[in-house]
Ligand SMILES: Cc1cc2nc3c(=O)[nH]c(=O)nc-3n(C[C@H](O)[C@H](O)[C@H](O)COP(=O)(O)OP(=O)(O)OC[C@H]3O[C@@H](n4cnc5c(N)ncnc54)[C@H](O)[C@@H]3O)c2cc1C
């Protein structure tokens with residue numbers, strides 16, 4: 007007679023489990039399946055298939071009920087996600103609405119999430135700079151947080167590995183502060199951007215204005231065509247999902263690639279509740295999942311587990327994975343789980359005008375823009391705050407459209423805007439210092455709709471951030487003035503942490519198990535078959551956008567994990 011219990015366990019047992027199908031989970035799935043592992047990807051949200059599940063991608067704004075805008079009622083119902091610049095009628099279906107998944111704001115925190123296959127990879131702005139030696143050496147040199155257990159040279163080959171597959175546009179600028187990568191041709195400058203870049207280069211030895219590096223295919227290579235992806239068409243409505251696969255998303259790239267191996271099982275509507283720890287075996291054996299449709303709890307088993315639920319949800323899953331051995335969360339002997347969370351300081355901006363180049367304008371759109379890599383406190387400490395900031399920059403020709411008249415007159419007016427002068431603008435992207443007091447924890451009383459404790463978030467700016475805002479404004483004012491820009495206007499919008507959407511830490515890497523959660527392979531010090539390779543694992547935040555670094559860490563950790571499995575160490 008068949009042994010149904012054994013058969014049932016077999017049917018739910020895989021070589022590897024990946025929690026989350028966003029940017030980092032998609033990479034884990036690709037790498038694990040390519041290496042031959044039967045891999046189960048558990049995703050709490052619905053399935054989103056490339057192209058067919060992008061309902062607004064081919065619509066013109068006048069074909070949408072509200073012309074691409076969101077009605078006031080939706081904005082009022084969503085005071086948190088409504089602040090995100092990419093939340094609009096064409097993309098709202100990919101964002102978590104405020105009421106759907108509550109959390110506790112011990113301090114104001116705008117938590118922007120995308121719960122679906124692909125996660126936030128459908129929504130991101132695709133900026134992809136490598137982190138440099140100055141970022142990985144930062145905490146040790148400047149004496150904050152803990153030392154990174156790796157250096158730039160450890161991760162450099164893995165950056166190359168992921169860049170080639172994802173498709174990154176950029177220029178080889180030869181800067182220490184922003185290592186070059188495997189680039190597709192760069193996007194074009196406009197004349198005022200080029201002028202500002204030249205002005206800055208002529209006046210400062212250590213400051214540079216370069217073309218941004220972004221996950222767009224400007225010239226498809228065979229590896230992109232094999233993925234079914236094509237050249238970016240510069241429509242700049244990427245957050246609706248791109249039918250060309252012109253930008254990198256899990257949906258267009260890693261998930262279908264993993265599926266082609268025949269080794270992938272993708273299970274949407276699967277909310278991971280916790281990781282199962284087997285006290286006798288001294289390792290994790292699987293995960294508990296709540297099926298979002300039936301609300302039933304199911305278990306799945308595997309030899310290794312990758313946690314890629316996005317930084318704060320990864321903290322939540324580990325905090326909720328308690329056992330006799332780990333009463334305070336999986337692998338949390340050090341007590342640092344949930345602590346030392348950091349983010350990017352995007353509070354400040356500057357805008358101005360330029361009177362030159364009135365005989366030139368721009369034509370068309372560009373899904374990217376110039377970038378100013380960090381220049382403060384790089385080679386030595388120069389200011390009374392720690393670390394530094396990068397900045398975005400762009401220039402655009404201002405115009406005025408006369409909306410008077412009716413019929414043919416109105417059409418003619420709309421079709422012939424009057425050109426004004428040039429506008430220029432920049433926003434800061436500052437590193438924040440990870441601190442014990444910036445933490446997340448499980449709320450003792452409140453539960454989410456699945457009976458899982460809600461996440462309590464307690465994260466704030468500090469004096470270092472205020473000083474950095476002031477310095478950014480002073481330095482940019484100096485650079486703008488030197489370039490002849492006028493009517494300079496400064497902004498500090500005091501936005502809440504979270505709106506940068508670069509939250510990191512809580513499960514940090516480090517050399518010492520007493521002060522960190524993960525070793526240099528993103529492996530829990532105290533539960534070796536569990537790997538965390540999303541933003542939760544970051545020891546410090548750098549000033550660069552983080553997702554390319556999550557991709558590289560994920561590919562590196564999978565390579566290590568599979569080698570360890572082969573040696574039967576896991
Ligand atoms: C508008 C916007 C612009 C951005 N711009 C940039 C940029 O220019 N450059 C950059 O580097 N980054 C950018 N980001 C951030 C970037 O999107 C994230 O860093 C990246 O997506 C993180 O990858 P991830 O795999 O950790 O998480 P996600 O991509 O968020 O994926 C996590 C997945 O895990 C799932 N999940 C969560 N909890 C569970 C659970 N309990 N069980 C099962 N599944 C679960 C989620 O549903 C989700 O699908 C931007 C984000 C947004 C929204």
Ligand code: SF4
Pocket residue numbers: 222237238239240241242243244245247248249250251252253373
């Ligand atoms: S700009 Fe490029 S990547 Fe974005 S939607 Fe258009 S084609 Fe796709």
